[in-house]
Amino acid sequence: MDVAPPVDKKISGTKWAGIIRGEIQQKIVELTATGVRPPGIACIIVGDRPDSAVYVRNKETAANEVGMKAAVLRLDGATSQEDIIKQVNVFNADETIDGILVQLPLPKGIDERVVLGAIDPNKDVDGVGGPVHMGNLALRGCTPLFVPCTAKGCVELLKRENIKIEGANAVVIGRSNIVGVPVALLLQGENATVTVCHSKTQDIGSHLLKADIIVAAIGQPGYVKKEWVKPGAVIIDVGINQIEDKTRKSGTRLVGDVDAAVVEVCGRITPVPGGVGPMTIAILLQNTLESRLSKERKAEKK
Amino acid sequence: MDVAPPVDKKISGTKWAGIIRGEIQQKIVELTATGVRPPGIACIIVGDRPDSAVYVRNKETAANEVGMKAAVLRLDGATSQEDIIKQVNVFNADETIDGILVQLPLPKGIDERVVLGAIDPNKDVDGVGGPVHMGNLALRGCTPLFVPCTAKGCVELLKRENIKIEGANAVVIGRSNIVGVPVALLLQGENATVTVCHSKTQDIGSHLLKADIIVAAIGQPGYVKKEWVKPGAVIIDVGINQIEDKTRKSGTRLVGDVDAAVVEVCGRITPVPGGVGPMTIAILLQNTLESRLSKERKAEKK
Numbered sequence: 001m002d003v004a005p006p007v008d009k010k011i012s013g014t015k016w017a018g019i020i021r022g023e024i025q026q027k028i029v030e031l032t033a034t035g036v037r038p039p040g041i042a043c044i045i046v047g048d049r050p051d052s053a054v055y056v057r058n059k060e061t062a063a064n065e066v067g068m069k070a071a072v073l074r075l076d077g078a079t080s081q082e083d084i085i086k087q088v089n090v091f092n093a094d095e096t097i098d099g100i101l102v103q104l105p106l107p108k109g110i111d112e113r114v115v116l117g118a119i120d121p122n123k124d125v126d127g128v129g130g131p132v133h134m135g136n137l138a139l140r141g142c143t144p145l146f147v148p149c150t151a152k153g154c155v156e157l158l159k160r161e162n163i164k165i166e167g168a169n170a171v172v173i174g175r176s177n178i179v180g181v182p183v184a185l186l187l188q189g190e191n192a193t194v195t196v197c198h199s200k201t202q203d204i205g206s207h208l209l210k211a212d213i214i215v216a217a218i219g220q221p222g223y224v225k226k227e228w229v230k231p232g233a234v235i236i237d238v239g240i241n242q243i244e245d246k247t248r249k250s251g252t253r254l255v256g257d258v259d260a261a262v263v264e265v266c267g268r269i270t271p272v273p274g275g276v277g278p279m280t281i282a283i284l285l286q287n288t289l290e291s292r293l294s295k296e297r298k299a300e301k302k
Numbered sequence: 303m304d305v306a307p308p309v310d311k312k313i314s315g316t317k318w319a320g321i322i323r324g325e326i327q328q329k330i331v332e333l334t335a336t337g338v339r340p341p342g343i344a345c346i347i348v349g350d351r352p353d354s355a356v357y358v359r360n361k362e363t364a365a366n367e368v369g370m371k372a373a374v375l376r377l378d379g380a381t382s383q384e385d386i387i388k389q390v391n392v393f394n395a396d397e398t399i400d401g402i403l404v405q406l407p408l409p410k411g412i413d414e415r416v417v418l419g420a421i422d423p424n425k426d427v428d429g430v431g432g433p434v435h436m437g438n439l440a441l442r443g444c445t446p447l448f449v450p451c452t453a454k455g456c457v458e459l460l461k462r463e464n465i466k467i468e469g470a471n472a473v474v475i476g477r478s479n480i481v482g483v484p485v486a487l488l489l490q491g492e493n494a495t496v497t498v499c500h501s502k503t504q505d506i507g508s509h510l511l512k513a514d515i516i517v518a519a520i521g522q523p524g525y526v527k528k529e530w531v532k533p534g535a536v537i538i539d540v541g542i543n544q545i546e547d548k549t550r551k552s553g554t555r556l557v558g559d560v561d562a563a564v565v566e567v568c569g570r571i572t573p574v575p576g577g578v579g580p581m582t583i584a585i586l587l588q589n590t591l592e593s594r595l596s597k598e599r600k601a602e603k604k
Contacts, residue, residue: 113443131437131444138436138487139479141415167502175490177441185440188477191502193509200469200493206512207471207495 004271005263011236011270013153016160017278021066024285028067031296039292040069041099041125041284042091046084046110047077052103059101062281068288069096081110085118092120098295099125099288121145125287127152128177137185145294146287151182153279154215154236155190157270163234166191169210173197173224173257174217179238183215204228216257224258232267238276306573307565313538313572315455318462319580323368326587330369333598341594342371343401343427343586344393348386348412349379354405361403364583370590371398383412387420394422400597401427401590423447427589429454430479439487447596448589453484455581456517456538457492459572465536468493471512475499475526475559476519481540485517506530518559526560534569540578 004010032038041063045056056072063070073087084106091100100123106112119129127133127146136144158165170192174180180196188194192213197204208214208228216224217238229235239257256272263269270276306312334340343365347358358374365372375389386408393402402425408414421431429435429448438446460467472494476482482498490496494515499506510516510530518526519540531537541559558574565571572578 128441131434131441131446133433133437134440135433135435135437138440138483139430139433140477140483141479142433144433167504169504175442177443181440181442188498188500191500193497193499193503195495195497196490197495198490198493201495202469202471210508 005269009263009266009268011157011161011234011268011275013157013270013275013278016157017282019160020156020279020282020286021062024282024289025066027289027293031292032067036296037096038067038069039099039288040071040094040097041101041288042071042073042094042097043101043103044073044075044084044087044091045103046075046079047107049105052105056103059281059284062285063288066285068285071097077107081115084110084115088115088118092118092123097123098291099123099284101126101284123291125149125284125291126178127182127287134177134182134185137182137189140189146291147186148178148182149283149287150179150217150238150276150280151186152287153276153283154179154183154238155186156283157236157276157279158213158234161268163213163268165213168192168212169195170213170215171195171197171207171211172215172217173204173208174219174238176217179215179217183217187213187215214258218257220257221255222257222259224262226259226261226265229262229265231265233265235262235266235269236276237270237272240272240277307571311565311568311570313459313463313536313570313577315459315572315577315580318459319584321462322458322581322584322588323364326584326591327368329591329595333594334369338598339398340369340371341401341590342373342396342399343403343590344373344375344396344399345403345405346375346377346386346389346393347405348377348381349409351407354407358405361583361586364587365590368587370587373399379409383417386412386417390417390420394420394425399425400593401425401586403428403586425593427451427586427593428480429484429589436479436484436487439484439491442491448593449488450480450484451585451589452481452519452540452578452582453488454589455578455585456481456485456540457488458585459538459578459581460515460536463570465515465570467515470494470514472496472515472517473499473509473513474517474519475506475510476521476540478519481517481519485519489515489517516560520559522559523557524559524561526564528561528563528567531564531567533567535567537564537568537571538578539572539574542574542579 060070091097100119116129121132127148133144136142170187172184175198184194184196205228213234215236221241237256237258245253362372393399402421418431423434429450435446438444472489474486477500486496486498507530515536517538523543539558539560544554547555
């Protein structure tokens with residue numbers, strides 16, 4: 001999307017994220033009123049990418065606003081993989097930390113899978129560190145402790161908007177570990193008939209035209225065309241792409257993976273920005289709260 | 303299927319399983335010629351279901367034929383969950399055992415997920431004990447140590463027959479942990495565009511008609527109808543259903559999930575029996591050999 005959809009079609013991630021953050025804040029007030037510590041989230045950022053710095057600052061601010069403790073560790077871009085993992089282990093051992101994030105991308109030469117894999121699964125609130133959470137998401141009859149935040153945010157939007165998932169044809173475009181794969185598994189778990197399209201898909205339009213729900217997560221501005229969308233379909237646009245715009249002071253603006261004209265045929269759609277983006281942080285906080293609460297429940301059992 | 307397809311359409315699992323078993327046997331001859339022990343597989347069977355007894359005996363025979371050590375432990379149907387897990391742990395600790403199977407179904411009252419979850423992931427040659435292997439199968443960029451045997455067998459048949467998977471539209475019917483879910487992830491990893499259909503899918507025919515490859519794994523005799531199959535499509539029929547047949551001495555015969563008339567339109571098809579069935583054991587032996595070899599490689603590194 002690169003223009004705001006009309007009010008009756010718009011699915012506002014900003015609105016729902018605000019509501020979810022309010023719910024989290026309320027639960028933390030109740031928790032700390034009983035005398036126990038609030039949830040704690042740690043974020044490790046390596047190097048000085050300006051976009052990563054913004055993302056981390058947003059997370060820190062959001063965590064503080066709901067009453068969580070946020071610990072941000074900024075490491076020099078030349079930090080070795082071994083030293084990054086050492087810091088992960090410090091947070092693994094820290095009993096006041098319930099969730100650990102490593103901001104991606106990491107500098108070149110660092111193996112992200114190895115670093116993410118070092119996060120204690122019980123603190124892996126992003127859900128993509130090791131294979132355990134994804135495995136439990138894929139296995140029927142199992143419930144993962146944490147689901148990747150953006151993927152969970154997409155499905156949460158559908159649920160909060162009372163959009164019927166069971167029996168719907170859902171097409172997910174993209175098969176990344178943090179969005180495409182987990183969102184497909186989540187929708188399948190909710191009894192949608194899910195098709196995953198990707199760069200090797202032939203005639204993607206023929207798949208999309210069958211879709212009641214489309215989740216676009218490929219990172220290509222305006223990729224999904226109006227001609228491919230069934231009238232009334234619900235569109236979740238995960239893309240956040242920066243494109244040139246000389247009419248703006250910054251010279252750029254953000255657009256999604258869905259072309260602006262799609263709004264003419266679709267039933268509902270998330271805007272970019274203000275759609276899935278704000279949900280990611282809200283779900284991150286939700287996962288961190290859940291991590292804290294599950295520890296509290298375990299302590300009570302003892 | 304309930305009649306044999308014509309030779310030019312038939313994908314013979316019996317043939318390919320025989321070839322794979324020959325390959326495994328050859329590798330074990332080479333392995334043991336260097337003076338090291340052959341692979342060992344343990345199978346635990348609880349109770350006296352006649353079908354389970356046949357499956358276990360087939361696995362034992364097949365393992366012995368390729369030169370593996372097979373240890374079968376038969377437990378009384380009244381054995382407690384705790385005692386079954388104790389036996390799993392005995393095999394976990396046994397250094398001559400590379401793969402552990404627990405024959406399903408377990409008697410009522412036993413939690414299969416808990417028992418399977420007790421298998422050491424390094425010996426979980428069925429790949430569905432814990433979430434680790436499935437998680438690595440779902441995560442792009444990760445390679446699972448073991449993939450569930452029947453699922454891997456389906457894809458192995460396509461590969462050995464040189465059927466193009468990349469870019470193909472594949473429809474998987476069923477979403478079980480041992481077939482539907484892993485076969486969908488495998489095909490997706492091979493760059494097919496995969497749709498998973500199940501009991502909540504609306505108008506399943508409309509999905510199937512787009513499919514270049516159909517994997518049917520729902521356990522309903524003759525479920526897939528000729529009218530739903532695109533001319534030339536490749537069909538992998540995972541179903542093994544026993545139906546009444548008064549013309550036979552036994553009074554029953556085995557049929558797949560695909561109706562006999564499908565052979566008139568499809569391009570290629572696996573028969574039942576003699577299709578996917580024999581592949582499952584061949585892949586089980588392959589996984590067990592791989593488990594043995596990976597240990598040998600680790601020992602060499604030290």
